[in-house]
Amino acid sequence: MDCQLLPISAFEHYEKQWDTLNTAGPNTPVLSTNFVKPLLHHFGTQKEKLVVFGSTEKPTALAVIVKDRFGSYITFQPSQAPIGLWVQDAHANTAELLAVLFKKLPITTMVFGLTQQDPDLMPRPEKQGHVSTLDYIETGRVSLNKSFDEYWAERGKNLRQNLNRQRNRLEREDVERTLKTLTNPDDVIEAIKQYGVLETAGWKNDQGTAIHVDNAQGKFYISMLQTFCNEGNGIIYQYFYNQELVATDLCIRNENQLIILKTTYNEDISTSSPAMLMRKESFPPLFEEKKSKTIEFYGKVMNWHTKWTKEIRTMYHINFKRF
Secondary structure (H helix, E strand, C coil), rough: CCEEEEHHHHHHHHHHHHHHHHHHHHCHHHCCCHHHHHHHHHHHCCCCCEEEEEEEEEEEEEEEEEEEEEEEECCCCCCCCCCCCEEECCCCCCHHHHHHHHHCCCCCEEEEEEEEEECCCCCCCCCCCCCCEEEEEEEEECCCCCCHHHHHHCCCCCHHHHHHHHHHHHHHHHCCCCEEEECHHHHHHHHHHHHHHHHHCCCCHHHCCCCCCCCCCHHHHHHHHHHHCCCCCEEEEEEEEEEEEEEEEEEEECCEEEEEEEECCCCCCCCHHHHHHHHHHHHHHHHHHHCCCCCEECCHHHHHHHEEEEECEEEEEEEEECC
């Protein structure tokens, strides 16, 4: 097998092949072209390369890579993407593909990194020869293979009682709780504006990482979510105390996964957890509809994650080194 390194502008000619490999392999919405195209548009620099393995018409694998630093290349992966941009035939040998790619990279290259892979989507290769792997983070999921009542009964007593106490307190204080589920592409821009206002009030604004409709992050989430909503696969959850927005989730899905991409909430509220209460109300329809197999958090497992799930796995990097 051989591979080609093409300018990233060639990606538009391989969109169909990319989606075919993703659907037949990992089958995740964050590796679909509906996600990858706006990612490249808003965060790419045109220095990225498209790697085509094997046949042009029916490639064995496709990847987007970029020079990381001197002597190092990696899969292209802005922070908005939970998985490195690499799709391959389910029967392909990842180590062999990496060896083929490495021969095409400049002779000064010492290492290539295939970043942040999910072992449930791409089996973790054994350490051998030039190939090694490195733990990244533990992440959690919720399987939608039972009823919500069964799932909720399996949750810890503390979580169930705590949310009940919070709900009862809000009722005593005459705080009306409302969950809005937005799926119309026409609602996306306003929802991202509201998301940005809420996030800007929190700690992310101090770090300069908050979403705003006019920055690259905001533009990415608007265009990407509108595309998913147009196909019935984008969801924005908004949770209100009376008329005040207190929490919101940005989600995309396919038949395999529903992924919670971003969450923000009012950090000034100390007597209740708006995000937790929002999930308690947004999860039941997902169990009932079963339009996806899992709910994915794709973030580092925190203490609150473990209250919602015991399904934990370790994501990983793959390194191919010259020596």
